[in-house]
Amino acid sequence: MIKTGFVERNLRLLFPLPALIFVVVMMLFPVIYTLFLSFTNWNLTSGMPLRIVGLQSYYRIFTEPRFLAAFGRTFAFTGAAVVTETILGIAVALILNREFLGKGLVKLFLLLPLVATPVAVGIVFNLFYDPTIGLANYALSLAGFPRSGWVSNTATVLPSLVLVDVWQWTPMIALIVLAGLAGLSSEPYESARVDGASELQILWRITLPMVMPTIFTAMILRTIDALKTFDIIFAMTGGGPGYSSETLNILGYKYSFEYFRMGQSSVILVALFAVVLACSLGIMKLRGRAEA
Amino acid sequence: MRKKAAFSVLFYILILGVSLVLLFPFFWMLASSFKTQVDIISWPPKILFNPTMANYERVFGEQDFLRYFYNSAVVGVSAVAVGLLLGLPAAYSIARFGQKRLSVFILVARLMPGISFLMPWYIIFSRLHLMDSYVALILSHILIALPLVVWIMSSYFETVPQEMEESAMVDGATRQRAFLSIILPLSGPGIVTATTLSFIFSWNNFMFSQVLSMQKTKTLPIAIYNFVSYAEVDWGAVMAVAVSIMMPAIIITMIFQRYVVKGLTMGAVKG
Numbered sequence: 001m002i003k004t005g006f007v008e009r010n011l012r013l014l015f016p017l018p019a020l021i022f023v024v025v026m027m028l029f030p031v032i033y034t035l036f037l038s039f040t041n042w043n044l045t046s047g048m049p050l051r052i053v054g055l056q057s058y059y060r061i062f063t064e065p066r067f068l069a070a071f072g073r074t075f076a077f078t079g080a081a082v083v084t085e086t087i088l089g090i091a092v093a094l095i096l097n098r099e100f101l102g103k104g105l106v107k108l109f110l111l112l113p114l115v116a117t118p119v120a121v122g123i124v125f126n127l128f129y130d131p132t133i134g135l136a137n138y139a140l141s142l143a144g145f146p147r148s149g150w151v152s153n154t155a156t157v158l159p160s161l162v163l164v165d166v167w168q169w170t171p172m173i174a175l176i177v178l179a180g181l182a183g184l185s186s187e188p189y190e191s192a193r194v195d196g197a198s199e200l201q202i203l204w205r206i207t208l209p210m211v212m213p214t215i216f217t218a219m220i221l222r223t224i225d226a227l228k229t230f231d232i233i234f235a236m237t238g239g240g241p242g243y244s245s246e247t248l249n250i251l252g253y254k255y256s257f258e259y260f261r262m263g264q265s266s267v268i269l270v271a272l273f274a275v276v277l278a279c280s281l282g283i284m285k286l287r288g289r290a291e292a
Numbered sequence: 293m294r295k296k297a298a299f300s301v302l303f304y305i306l307i308l309g310v311s312l313v314l315l316f317p318f319f320w321m322l323a324s325s326f327k328t329q330v331d332i333i334s335w336p337p338k339i340l341f342n343p344t345m346a347n348y349e350r351v352f353g354e355q356d357f358l359r360y361f362y363n364s365a366v367v368g369v370s371a372v373a374v375g376l377l378l379g380l381p382a383a384y385s386i387a388r389f390g391q392k393r394l395s396v397f398i399l400v401a402r403l404m405p406g407i408s409f410l411m412p413w414y415i416i417f418s419r420l421h422l423m424d425s426y427v428a429l430i431l432s433h434i435l436i437a438l439p440l441v442v443w444i445m446s447s448y449f450e451t452v453p454q455e456m457e458e459s460a461m462v463d464g465a466t467r468q469r470a471f472l473s474i475i476l477p478l479s480g481p482g483i484v485t486a487t488t489l490s491f492i493f494s495w496n497n498f499m500f501s502q503v504l505s506m507q508k509t510k511t512l513p514i515a516i517y518n519f520v521s522y523a524e525v526d527w528g529a530v531m532a533v534a535v536s537i538m539m540p541a542i543i544i545t546m547i548f549q550r551y552v553v554k555g556l557t558m559g560a561v562k563g
Contacts, residue, residue: 008466012389015468019382019398019438026435027401030412037412044415095306106307108549109314114556115541116318117496119513120534123520124321127527133333135320167317172556179557228405231498235517249407256411257503269408276405 031273037266044260053263061267066243067251074247074275077158078226081165086219088166089173094203096174097181107178110171118168118231125164126151126236151237154244161245164232169225173218180214181207216287220280227276248272318538325531332527347528351536360515361536363426367501367511368494370430375437375490376483383445384471388454395446402439409435410503417504424506432500437490444489444555448482449475481551488548489555492541512537 007014041057042050061067096106113121128136129150137147150160188206197205230249233239239246239254246254252272255265324332326343351357386395413432414423422428456478457470465473476483498513505511510518516533519526545552 005466007468011467012385012391015381015385016391016394019378019442020394022378022434022438023398023401026413026431027404027409030409030416031404033412033415034408092310095303095310100303100307102307104549106311107553108546109311111545111549111552111556112318112542113314115492115496115538115545115552117498117513117516117534117537117541119496119498119517120537121317123516123530124317124534126520127324127531128317128320133335133337135337138335138337167313171314175553176557179553224403230407231513234498235520249405252405252407252411253499256407257414262411262415265411269405269411272405273408276403280403 034266034269037262038270040263040266042261042263044262050263057263057267061264061271066246067268067271069243070246070248070251071271071275073158073245074227074249074272077162077165077229077247078223078279080159080162081169081226081229082219082222084162084166085170085173085222086215088170089218090177090208090215092170092174093177093181094207096178107175110175113168113171114175116168119235121168122164122232122235125167125232129160129236151245152241154241157237157241157245161233161236164236165226165229168232169222173215173222176218176221177211177215180211184210213287216283220283220287223279223283224276227272227279248275321531321534321538324527325535327528327531329526329528344528347532348536350526351529351532356510357515357533357536360510360512363505363509364495364511364513366426367429367433367509368491370426371433371437371494372487372491374430374434375441376487378434379438379441379486380445380476380483381471383442384449384475386442386446387449395442398442399439401435402443406435406499410500414503423504424508426509428504429501429509429511432504433494433497436493436497436500440490440493440555441486444486444558445479445482447558448479448485452478484548485551485555485558488544488551492544492552495541 037050038057039052039054040050041053092110096103128134129152131137131147131149131152134150136150140147148156151157184207188210189202192202192206228249229247230253233245233247233250234253237245239250248268249272252265252268255261255268259265323339323341325347326345327338327341328344328346331338331341382394382398385391410432413428417423417425417428452475456474457465457467460470460474461467496513497511498517501509501511501514502517505514512533516530516537519530519533
């Protein structure tokens with residue numbers, strides 16, 4: 001009989017233990033604490049001890065127009081961004097899905113927006129969007145359109161922010177779909193060509209259905225991140241003008257670190273988490289149906 | 293034949309268009325960082341101008357800029373190192389012993405909005421007098437690195453054949469010995485992917501540092517944000533800062549292009 005040491009016998013416990021402890025202490029415990037705070041009316045600046053008030057903070061937040069607007073806006077921003085990115089990303093992937101001179105270079109170009117610091121990206125786009133000196137208005141004037149306020153106008157701020165997200169994250173979908181396309185087997189194509197199918201038919205009937213699971217996964221990843229978008233909005237508008245570009249993440253940040261209303265901010269954070277979870281589960285379900 | 297040539301021209305026009313859209317913001321940022329304020333605010337916008345180094349001299353000279361660089365590097369490197377230290381054994385265990393539930397638990401950190409642990413951290417770190425400390429900042433950035441390491445490495449370890457450590461174990465080595473001396477040296481590509489990706493994400497992180505760091509531990513993304521908050525924006529200097537922040541991540545990406553692509557796309561394609 002082989003004798004094994006204590007470490008080796010308990011390896012499956014000891015190896016993951018440090019990581020597990022870290023995640024419990026740094027994530028699970030804080031999240032439970034947030035959940036607890038959401039049932040209090042704690043305000044850091046008031047100096048009053050925290051009091052458990054049941055669902056009162058939930059009631060206060062869920063009837064607050066500013067919260068309801070941010071709630072809807074989070075979906076509008078995410079929906080617009082993810083749908084645009086998916087369509088453009090698939091298109092770019094289909095264009096690039098062949099061998100050509102300079103393919104490696106174009107793939108590098110696709111990576112650059114993904115690794116660019118989002119805060120800095122937001123600030124560069126603020127220079128584009130500047131109403132008096134920005135290139136965006138110069139382009140409009142060349143095309144004969146009147147100037148726009150871009151992010152400084154409540155009517156145009158959200159689409160302008162979506163545009164930045166689309167620039168930065170469309171390449172992510174394109175790269176994922178491209179990798180998915182590279183993994184497809186060539187058999188269905190050969191038999192389709194033998195049967196005389198047109199390129200368009202091949203695209204609709206064979207290519208797209210086969211990469212659909214990959215596309216859905218890319219959409220899940222993007223949706224999770226888009227719902228949580230913080231850096232570009234915070235850097236470009238800080239939620240303004242007024243409250244017109246506040247999403248749940250921005251509002252949660254302001255309630256926590258500007259107003260220090262920890263009880264109410266916890267309610268917003270719980271809501272944001274619920275939204276992220278519900279959306280990822282929803283798309284996963286859609287994906288399951290598409291595969292069936 | 294003519295149809296094919298026309299298609300080929302159209303194709304390259306499309307490629308050119310895509311590349312232009314991707315690169316233009318970088319180009320404009322770079323160009324503006326070499327412009328004087330007068331050139332930047334001139335209308336119509338100037339494509340041709342007399343380049344000046346003044347913005348870079350001002351940024352690197354007057355501000356505590358090198359210190360922010362140092363802070364970002366220290367936090368990024370430490371977070372990635374600890375992330376690997378904790379994450380590699382966990383990923384190995386998940387891959388070899390099929391600990392699905394554990395991997396899901398750690399990956400929830402990737403799904404969760406960061407702000408839902410940031411707010412409690414703020415309260416706890418304030419109580420412990422750890423605000424504006426490297427410890428607090430590094431701890432928070434480990435939570436960026438660790439899920440990436442576990443995610444990338446557990447699927448990488450699955451591709452390393454079991455026989456590798458089994459033959460070593462038959463020769464009398466313990467499993468932990470085999471992991472250290474056989475499996476890890478074979479896992480270079482996976483480790484490079486995990487390292488580059490988690491360093492870049494830590495380098496670019498804004499929200500954690502914005503809340504947990506102040507004057508002493510301020511990182512680069514916070515520095516550029518504070519730069520803009522002044523009444524009148526010194527666009528040339530801001531663009532010089534933007535270029536300096538993005539450069540390290542872009543250089544890393546150029547060197548490790550293949551690995552970065554793999555890290556960004558892997559889980560999605562696997563299913």
